[in-house]
Amino acid sequence: MEDSASTKLLDWYDTHARTLPWRSPPGVQRPFDRNWPYRVWLSEVMLQQTTVAAVIPYFETFIRRWPDVEALASAPEEDVMAAWAGLGYYSRARNLVACAREVAAKGGFPETEAELLQLPGLGAYTAAAVAAIAFGQRAVVVDANVERVVARLFAIAEPLPAARKRIRECADQITPDTRSGDFAQAMMDLGATICTSRDPKCLLCPLTGNCAARAGGDPASFPVKAPKKARPERHGTAYWIVQGREVWLVRRPGKGMLGGMRSLPDDSWSARKNGHGTAPIAGAWRSGGVVQHGFTHFSLHLSVALYDGQTPLSALDDADGEWWPLDRLDDAGLPTVFAKAARLALAQLV
Template sequence: MIEQKLSQKSFSTAILNWYDKHARRLPWRSPPGERPDPYHVWLSEIMLQQTTVVTVGPYFDKFLTLWPTVHDMAAAPLDDILTAWAGLGYYARARNLHKCAIAISEEFNGHFPKDRDQLLSLPGIGPYTAAAIAAIAFDKSEVVVDGNIERIVSRLYRIDMPLPAAKKKITVRAAELTPLQRAGDYAQALMDIGATICSPRAPTCVICPVADFCNARTAEDMERYPVKAPKKVKPTRRAVIFWLEREDGFVFLRRREEKGLLGGMMEFPSTEWQEETIPVETAIKNFFSNDFQKRENRITEKAMVRHTFTHFHLELQPVVISIKEMDKFVLPHGQWAEPREFGRYALPTLMTKVARIVIKDRD
């Protein structure tokens, strides 16, 4: 059995030897054997949650330019953080990023705690992120298991239990392999191998430094692992979204509530996102006052905007309303902005799609 040859020492040695020669150069990473700035590790780990390395790179550089230290980030207004984050998605991360920066600045004098339990007490830091910071920034022998490492370990042992139920078993196996020294380099090495060699499809086992330890490679069924539970069908929600425009070209924006999806971000006002389709006429009737509906406002429907979130699809029907009699128009919790200045606001990707559809139709 190959499992009998899979000792912690031989496995981690092979991994670290490979890393010393082939480590990826990433903006937040220090060379093998050197410890990076904990602030950089934390920032990159938060950004990399459900986001690719290629996408994160420019954002990471931008954030460090704007806020070189955690004290700088803590002192910044939340809206500036959200605006800089726009396009990365999962905006709760940005809100927690700001809360965490404030906590570290005020409670720890700008120094990230080395202890995993203390890290877990901070906003936005869960078990994976706490382990990653402790291992990578402080060389603690913590068990780091991201999606890449899940895939490697499940193939090494041919773990048949489907995810997410298999996470506990995978973590136990990963703990058995984690070395006491250079745990940070070891974790990053596995991430690199998962990203460049042990890929979900067509893994290049011929260049893998631990191919001889891998049960799935011996059985030639690598792509079967990790086993995943059947995906649930995503529902589709629908809404009418309003592009309210004054005669001078300014457009109405409002801020979403702090909690929930896209919390704290700016948006064009819309009806509730629901599975039932609502006619435009009904949407206008329900959304605006009788006085507004009686005016001679020009109303134009635009092409449908489609967007996918983690748990559902969304279809938005944009409606452009050119507003007259501005002195009588009242809509709370918002402000007027020039479309050319939208980059100054915390507009999520969904709202930039809406803007693009409306503006493109005019060009």
């Protein structure tokens, strides 16, 4: 299947490739553009578990603000975290800074998949993608779109995640020795636009004649997925404390959920337990409503408590936090769940 599938797919990609701000046109390598690996790496980190549409404005903002890896390496981590706010999976942002600093110290990105794997935050997928797309190395690149395309091409009936080893083996079989970066992006585009999760557009697919799942009559049934486990529900409280036209924000611990991000104070809820319900200062509190937010492994019901007490707010002077102007709250880079809570509280100040 290798020559037939890869040739057909690359021919299709030459005509139908998506135009994206981090891509070269099909067939074009950029060996003399020293910032090209940086752009490829940045986009691939952002695209992990995030849609292209969501990533484009963040990518363009980062490139304007930090146009090369040296600029990003020199940036304060809190500025990068704030710029990342809303993209989710915030450990990616912390790893982004750590990786940029190591790459800058090395004088640039290494070119091989094995060397790229040694950088902070680069897993097998990202290392393979950067090696193939930025440096033209033959590497087997398997993201969720590629996983779906390959599972259908070979009608792999073993359920995920156990099927991933077989899927990677099959992807290796059809990855060409040349243009492997274009091939990887072609597979991604095919999965995103043609071989979609629901209602695959098989009549438009360049690989219809190669597809075992299509021949079997039910391509949408692949990849086979294990039954989903119910996500646990957690309950917590975020505390809204306003003084004049400023709100009290805290910095979350560097490690753990939403690590290093500014946030409203809360009652230590986590993926494993509910919050303890104890407010950061004594006094009267009133309900400001509830926001709901879905994390990967749990859903959160976050109550918003508004401070109505008389305790002098100088009691917070020795606490680990800062007063932040309400009219600049968007610049604080609050994670999405706390941005939701802040919007709910702000609506009650009008």
